[in-house]
Amino acid sequence: MCLISFYAFAQQPATTSNNVATALQQKEQLIAASLVKDVPFKNIGPTIMSGRVVDLAVNPSNPTEFYVGYASGGVWHTKNNGTTFTPVLDSSLTQNVGSLAVDWTKNTIWVGTGEVNASRSSYAGIGVLKSNDSGKTWENMGLTDSHHISKIIINPNNANEVVIAAVGHLYSTNDERGVYKTMDGGKTWTQTLFVNNQSGIIEMDADPKNFNLMYASSWDKDRKAWDFRGSGTGSAIYKSIDGGGSWTKVSTPNSGFPTGEGVGRIGLAVVDANIVYAIHDNQARRDGGKQTQKGDELSKEQFKTMTSSQFLALDDKKLNAYLKNNGFQEKYRADNVKSMVRGGTVKPVDLAKYLEDANSMLFDTPVIGTEVYKSTDGGKTWAKTHEGFLDGIYYSYGYYFGKIHVDPSNKDGIYIYGVPILKSKDGGKTFTSISANNVHADHHALWINPNMPGHLINGNDGGVNISYDDGENWIKNNASSVGQFYAINVDNEEPYNVYGGLQDNGVWVGAHTNEENPGWKQNGKYPFEFIMGGDGMQIQIDNRDSNVVYTGFQFGNYFRLNRKTDEQTYIQPKHELGDSPYRFNWQTPILLSSHNQDILYLGGNKLMRSMNQGTDWTAISPDVTNGGKQGNVAYGTISSFDESTFQFGLLYTGSDDGIVQVTRNGGSDWQNITGTLPKDLWVSRVIASQHKKERVYVALNGYRWDDFTSYVYMSDNYGATWTAISNNLPMSPVNVIREDPSNENVLYLGTDNGAYVSFNRGKSWEAFNNGLPAVAVHDLVVQQRDKDLVVGTHGRSIYIADISLVQQISEANMSNLMLAEISNQRASRRWGSTGFNQYGDVYEPSEKLQVYTPVAGKAEILVNNENGKELKSWSVNLNKGFNIIDYNLSVSEKGKKQLERDGSGAFQADNGTFYLTKGTYEILIKTAGKSTKQALVLE
Numbered sequence: 061m062c063l064i065s066f067y068a069f070a071q072q073p074a075t076t077s078n079n080v081a082t083a084l085q086q087k088e089q090l091i092a093a094s095l096v097k098d099v100p101f102k103n104i105g106p107t108i109m110s111g112r113v114v115d116l117a118v119n120p121s122n123p124t125e126f127y128v129g130y131a132s133g134g135v136w137h138t139k140n141n142g143t144t145f146t147p148v149l150d151s152s153l154t155q156n157v158g159s160l161a162v163d164w165t166k167n168t169i170w171v172g173t174g175e176v177n178a179s180r181s182s183y184a185g186i187g188v189l190k191s192n193d194s195g196k197t198w199e200n201m202g203l204t205d206s207h208h209i210s211k212i213i214i215n216p217n218n219a220n221e222v223v224i225a226a227v228g229h230l231y232s233t234n235d236e237r238g239v240y241k242t243m244d245g246g247k248t249w250t251q252t253l254f255v256n257n258q259s260g261i262i263e264m265d266a267d268p269k270n271f272n273l274m275y276a277s278s279w280d281k282d283r284k285a286w287d288f289r290g291s292g293t294g295s296a297i298y299k300s301i302d303g304g305g306s307w308t309k310v311s312t313p314n315s316g317f318p319t320g321e322g323v324g325r326i327g328l329a330v331v332d333a334n335i336v337y338a339i340h341d342n343q344a345r346r347d348g349g350k351q352t353q354k355g356d357e358l359s360k361e362q363f364k365t366m367t368s369s370q371f372l373a374l375d376d377k378k379l380n381a382y383l384k385n386n387g388f389q390e391k392y393r394a395d396n397v398k399s400m401v402r403g404g405t406v407k408p409v410d411l412a413k414y415l416e417d418a419n420s421m422l423f424d425t426p427v428i429g430t431e432v433y434k435s436t437d438g439g440k441t442w443a444k445t446h447e448g449f450l451d452g453i454y455y456s457y458g459y460y461f462g463k464i465h466v467d468p469s470n471k472d473g474i475y476i477y478g479v480p481i482l483k484s485k486d487g488g489k490t491f492t493s494i495s496a497n498n499v500h501a502d503h504h505a506l507w508i509n510p511n512m513p514g515h516l517i518n519g520n521d522g523g524v525n526i527s528y529d530d531g532e533n534w535i536k537n538n539a540s541s542v543g544q545f546y547a548i549n550v551d552n553e554e555p556y557n558v559y560g561g562l563q564d565n566g567v568w569v570g571a572h573t574n575e576e577n578p579g580w581k582q583n584g585k586y587p588f589e590f591i592m593g594g595d596g597m598q599i600q601i602d603n604r605d606s607n608v609v610y611t612g613f614q615f616g617n618y619f620r621l622n623r624k625t626d627e628q629t630y631i632q633p634k635h636e637l638g639d640s641p642y643r644f645n646w647q648t649p650i651l652l653s654s655h656n657q658d659i660l661y662l663g664g665n666k667l668m669r670s671m672n673q674g675t676d677w678t679a680i681s682p683d684v685t686n687g688g689k690q691g692n693v694a695y696g697t698i699s700s701f702d703e704s705t706f707q708f709g710l711l712y713t714g715s716d717d718g719i720v721q722v723t724r725n726g727g728s729d730w731q732n733i734t735g736t737l738p739k740d741l742w743v744s745r746v747i748a749s750q751h752k753k754e755r756v757y758v759a760l761n762g763y764r765w766d767d768f769t770s771y772v773y774m775s776d777n778y779g780a781t782w783t784a785i786s787n788n789l790p791m792s793p794v795n796v797i798r799e800d801p802s803n804e805n806v807l808y809l810g811t812d813n814g815a816y817v818s819f820n821r822g823k824s825w826e827a828f829n830n831g832l833p834a835v836a837v838h839d840l841v842v843q844q845r846d847k848d849l850v851v852g853t854h855g856r857s858i859y860i861a862d863i864s865l866v867q868q869i870s871e872a873n874m875s876n877l878m879l880a881e882i883s884n885q886r887a888s889r890r891w892g893s894t895g896f897n898q899y900g901d902v903y904e905p906s907e908k909l910q911v912y913t914p915v916a917g918k919a920e921i922l923v924n925n926e927n928g929k930e931l932k933s934w935s936v937n938l939n940k941g942f943n944i945i946d947y948n949l950s951v952s953e954k955g956k957k958q959l960e961r962d963g964s965g966a967f968q969a970d971n972g973t974f975y976l977t978k979g980t981y982e983i984l985i986k987t988a989g990k991s992t993k994q995a996l997v998l999e
Contacts (some may be wrong), residue, residue: 892969
């Protein structure tokens with residue numbers, strides 16, 4: 061049940077499907093006209109940790125070919141058993157996937173967009189997508205307001221007959237949920253099952269030999285930013301005998317299957333006309349409540365009812381063991397805690413409350429949990445297959461899982477999964493783990509080969525695994541760049557390193573020069589290094605010594621690392637005994653002060669400051685949120701903050717419940733500057749300007765209300781007044797805004813559907829597109845020395861773009877023709893040859909010339925020597941805005957003769973091409989009566 065809140069919250073209106081469709085059209089139009097659509101983005105991985113798989117579609121006649129759907133990373137295709145993958149959804153307007161189905165006879169792919177696992181970053185989709193050309197092009201077939209689609213079943217005898225299960229909105233009620241059927245290949249749909257406006261269909265399965273026999277499970281849920289209710293009376297099992305045309309509820313009170321408020325997510329697997337299995341996340345409370353502590357050790361629950369006199373009579377040794385084992389600060393030991401109780405400043409219950417933060421409560425819920433049921437009479441009656449509890453499968457977040465599978469060659473061979481993956485060979489009476497060291501935990505998809513028992517393909521939070529011996533051993537198949545990054549950062553090493561925290565895949569660091577290939581398997585060292593586990597969060601790097609790194613995992617669990625000495629120090633701030641525990645956001649923000657790298661800030665519900673690298677902490681603010689809300693997720697927390705580079709102690713905070721505050725004196729006093737900003741929205745970013753002391757930027761995010769409006773604001777007076785700068789942005793929740801460090805007019809923006817740049821401080825925005833799909837962008841960082849924009853995506857890992865020319869643009873010079881500075885390059889005799897491998901590919905050099913032109917048209921490119929004599933020329937067509945011209949550093953026959961006259965000469969490579977040798981040259985570009993040039997130096 062949803063608990064009563066501390067303060068009233070007005071439900072934000074969900075964005076309509078018409079507005080979403082308009083926004084997608086606006087983005088396409090914006091891309092077509094964008095000045096930066098040709099700025100190239102390069103993906104640097106990493107790939108090895110992969111990302112969350114949600115579905116698989118395997119070619120039944122050739123299982124070395126299959127498609128993989130990633131929650132927010134698109135759809136990828138392999139023809140070589142997962143050795144390599146190719147993305148096939150990149151031309152679509154989303155990368156958010158819930159389900160897949162393929163008609164292998166016609167190579168028609170169906171994608172149900174919008175992940176269904178109901179996690180914090182389960183992004184909404186845009187309906188049903190269909191491709192008739194193996195993913196080259198996509199057509200939206202409707203159901204655009206369904207948001208999250210869990211299953212697609214194609215009639216094997218009639219490809220135009222398709223049944224789809226829609227979960228519906230995640231954070232709001234809506235009617236476009238239930239079961240839908242089409243008889244004309246998706247041109248029209250009929251809703252054949254509707255439960256209510258908050259209960260969608262989470263699973264559906266058909267008899268493998270009879271398409272007309274289907275079962276579907278509804279799921280009654282309600283997610284809010286502060287609470288998740290994953291069960292209710294709307295959760296049930298339904299049966300159809302006419303191919304999804306009509307449905308009958310079979311999980312009735314007399315059926316043996318649970319009913320009522322505690323019924324959670326249900327998974328289904330149909331064996332035949334009589335046998336069907338169901339896996340259930342039972343949210344009803346266990347009889348007897350929480351189990352007591354083993355032995356004579358003290359437990360948290362005991363302190364909740366203990367009187368002061370009982371506490372004072374406790375054995376000091378036992379009390380000290382409890383305090384030490386549960387991580388109380390050193391100053392809290394038996395003698396001084398008893399003194400505090402005697403004095404009345406602390407009560408015994410405070411020793412329980414001290415431990416109850418959001419992360420501990422997540423694993424401290426005494427529900428029944430995972431259950432497996434079986435029906436042998438076509439769903440009329442159900443019986444649990446096992447005795448006792450199936451602990452350690454779902455823990456307390458069963459909403460994240462919910463699948464069960466039956467081996468096509470053994471009706472008693474079933475597979476279930478949550479955190480681990482298990483198999484049973486006796487119809488669910490007993491289970492055995494088939495997890496492995498090279499298989500990530502948290503499982504969401506499984507395919508079982510009907511023609512080869514023991515051949516499994518598994519999809520989990522860490523990618524794809526394949527087994528040929530029924531899970532005894534697994535192959536890891538992570539060639540796809542689909543990492544789900546929450547935060548990224550960079551250092552100033554040569555080459556600079558990129559750091560990133562990922563969903564359920566820890567924190568990694570690697571050189572920005574990484575190019576993904578399997579060559580690392582020869583030397584045994586992957587180019588990126590794992591430095592922290594859990595759900596990886598923000599990273600700060602000491603600019604005096606990049607070995608000193610601050611990072612951690614969810615709910616404020618941060619550490620100071622010394623990567624040189626391998627030291628790891630836990631630094632989470634601790635509240636005082638008797639005070640309410642600090643509330644830490646899932647993505648707790650941290651910041652090293654630009655004024656002193658020993659000073660670290662961390663945001664809870666109060667802003668914390670450490671003057672000694674996180675060893676000791678002081679709260680320098682009161683609660684700068686609305687005070688929290690009761691629920692099962694930490695809420696009323698600082699979600700973003702920043703310190704001005706102009707003044708130590710000029711700090712801004714933004715909270716997940718929409719409050720923005722400022723202090724100009726290091727926390728002595730605070731001012732609420734929320735003012736006219738929209739209320740109750742998540743402050744995804746607050747940024748103090750690097751160019752003007754009074755300036756501050758704020759991005760708000762309505763995703764957790766299913767409100768997809770782009771909220772971006774700027775203030776030039778410390779937040780006293782705000783100006784909206786979203787202007788021509790297509791509607792999409794905003795995650796991050798960054799200033800360019802060298803040009804105050806240039807801003808970068810990341811949304812749930814891509815990245816943008818403004819050349820006029822937000823008056824208008826241009827869409828990036830070249831190499832960057834429509835993926836959620838969670839973080840942006842500018843590497844100032846190398847002039848790179850580093851993009852952390854939640855689904856497609858990390859991208860880098862050279863922005864040296866972008867940084868030069870302003871409203872004053874946008875009518876000029878410009879050529880970016882050209883980095884020095886080393887001349888090589890390898891150019892035009894195969895190197896040591898005479899059978900390999902010819903190595904062709906490349907210099908990518910960045911050109912900005914105010915008008916589209918034909919341009920002439922000239923390569924001249926130092927004296928202005930032509931060595932090569934050619935013509936290209938340029939688009940308005942930024943262009944990349946690929947020059948292979950060759951010269952023409954005329955240029956060869958000129959170099960010979962100069963005495964330097966050109967060398968002829970094995971491929972017959974003449975290339976430039978060491979020296980200084982000039983690149984000249986002419987178009988529309990304008991010209992520009994830059995030096996090209998070959999060392």
